[in-house]
Amino acid sequence: MNVWSFASGSDGNCYVVESEGTALLVECGRPYLQTKDFLESIGIEPEAIGGILLTHAHGDHSRSAAHFSATHRVPIFASHGTLAALRLKDPSLARPVESGKTYPVGQLDVRPFAVPHDCREPLGFRFEGGTGRAAVATDLGWVPHSVSCQFNDLDLLVLEANYDPHLLETGNYPGFLKRRVSGTYGHLANAAAARAITVCGDRAPGFVWLAHLSEENNSPRHALQTVSRILRRNGLGHVPIRTTQHRRSSLRWTSSLARERQLPLFA
Numbered sequence: 001m002n003v004w005s006f007a008s009g010s011d012g013n014c015y016v017v018e019s020e021g022t023a024l025l026v027e028c029g030r031p032y033l034q035t036k037d038f039l040e041s042i043g044i045e046p047e048a049i050g051g052i053l054l055t056h057a058h059g060d061h062s063r064s065a066a067h068f069s070a071t072h073r074v075p076i077f078a079s080h081g082t083l084a085a086l087r088l089k090d091p092s093l094a095r096p097v098e099s100g101k102t103y104p105v106g107q108l109d110v111r112p113f114a115v116p117h118d119c120r121e122p123l124g125f126r127f128e129g130g131t132g133r134a135a136v137a138t139d140l141g142w143v144p145h146s147v148s149c150q151f152n153d154l155d156l157l158v159l160e161a162n163y164d165p166h167l168l169e170t171g172n173y174p175g176f177l178k179r180r181v182s183g184t185y186g187h188l189a190n191a192a193a194a195r196a197i198t199v200c201g202d203r204a205p206g207f208v209w210l211a212h213l214s215e216e217n218n219s220p221r222h223a224l225q226t227v228s229r230i231l232r233r234n235g236l237g238h239v240p241i242r243t244t245q246h247r248r249s250s251l252r253w254t255s256s257l258a259r260e261r262q263l264p265l266f267a
């Protein structure tokens, strides 16, 4: 399994999950041409994308989804609430999905799960394929048990670490926005992200990307320091953590199983 972070944050989100020839676009929140160029730079033709998965309809996640979908005839998998907000011109490309069910898309099983965020029916996604297990969960105010249990036994978790409470409190955001970000339907604080990992105990993810960091109210240093300190205190100091970047391609992860399969049979 391969996962790429093309962009992550309030200026646009986009990841690619690939396993055994099935490539999915997770979020489509950057401009269309940049998204197409990014895919070509990693050797994936836009027409080869098996589906666009949208967690919710906020523009930083969905900006070019309808255009990409219509141009390349790629279906959009999202909740009814997200699809209603998108108002696709061609409804035949809509694939409504529900929390708790499993949807096979090519070689990947996609399992959406509901998250608390301020829009209609927002989701996170868990992916299982023959070469690995990954999940993407960003834009959530807090992590209920129904969400953290989706993080058990993952090879890679892409999890929001949006803000540091002190930076948010002392920053320039107006009061209503501070309350929105830190509310139960807002975004995830660094420490809350860490706790969502530690509750997995010895079933914690093998690798973690901290994503959707606020440029105003967080920094990679704050996120990494807070999360690694809490992981260390809970006996999970060995879990590698990276931070995604905002408007550009930053991280690629390859599962060890996929690497083993790439080795020649008679080395």
Ligand SMILES: [Zn+2]
Pocket (backbone or CB within 6 Å): 009, 010, 013, 058, 060, 061, 139, 212
């Ligand atoms: Zn967002």
Ligand SMILES: [Zn+2]
Pocket (backbone or CB within 6 Å): 056, 058, 117, 139
């Ligand atoms: Zn959002």
